[in-house]
Amino acid sequence: MSTQPFKGGEISNQQAEAIDALASEDEFKGKSRLTTLMQLPWGRKWGYFRDQLLVRTVVVTAIVCVVVYIMVQVLSPVAPPKLYVAVFDDVISQQEASSLQSEVAEKLNLPEGRKGGVLIDSSFTSDETGVSKLQTLLASNEVDVIIAAPKTYKKLAGFGYLTNLNSSLTASQRTSLSDAFVILKGFNDSSESDNPDYDGSGKGKTEPFGITMTGFRRWDDLKSVQDDAIIGIAQDAPNRAEAQKFISFLKG
Secondary structure (H helix, E strand, O other): OOEEEEOOEEEEHHHHHHHHHHHHHHHOOOOOHHHHHHHOOHHHHHHHHHHHOHHHHHHHHHHHHHHHHHHHHHHOOOOOOOEEEEEEOOOOOHHHHHHHHHHHHHHHOOOEOOOOOEEEEEEEOOOHHHHHHHHHHHHOOOOOEEEEOHHHHHHHHHOOOEOOHHHHOOHHHHHHHHHHEEEEEOOOHHHHOOOOOOOOOOOOOEEEEEEEOOOOHHHHOOOOOOOOOEEEEEOOOOOHHHHHHHHHHHHO
8 A cells, every 4th residue: 555754654545635635625615515516626526516415406306396396286277177967876887977978078079077077976975975075066166966866865955055946957948847847945044054963854945956867868878877866956056057968968
């Protein structure tokens, strides 16, 4: 191993390099790490970057990526569906719901799915979980149409989740579908709004909140459906025109 004299003694090459490094640090004292990196000779740049800047660079890059992602999500919100159909308790199978969704999307000249298209969601249940899910979506103005078996539909009408069809259908639909109207009791704001144990047993005004789909040609053509299911337009439906078209489509 080669050595060199140092104050009457000898040091190794490794020790000499360490002394040189310490001496060079004095040269860059007070300068930023980036300035130091730029002024270092090429042979020492990578080692300095690895020890002093690599971890910081990775952390800063990760933070920038997160911020950019959040900004993109905020500035480019997902388009809401143009027709959201909430289907309860498997009155149509998931497979046929998907097939019907494709057919309706083509008929209405819309894409499929939640992002700006047609969504027929057959995952709703009549228990507390399913009703809470519907309530959340109604509050965010997403649901347009509700389909359910008679018992469940009556409960949903009692919760105030459906419209009076005399005001939410077109004039021609009111004439052609009036014989199929289902008259139910709605929600009574004055007596039920503050009751946490309210179970949907309507005590409000009796109105036509639904349409029985018995005899709806396109609905009957589907093998898995419940024939006496009831359909109606949700309260505050954001896409009422598409909801009306959907009902007419199922009627055939």
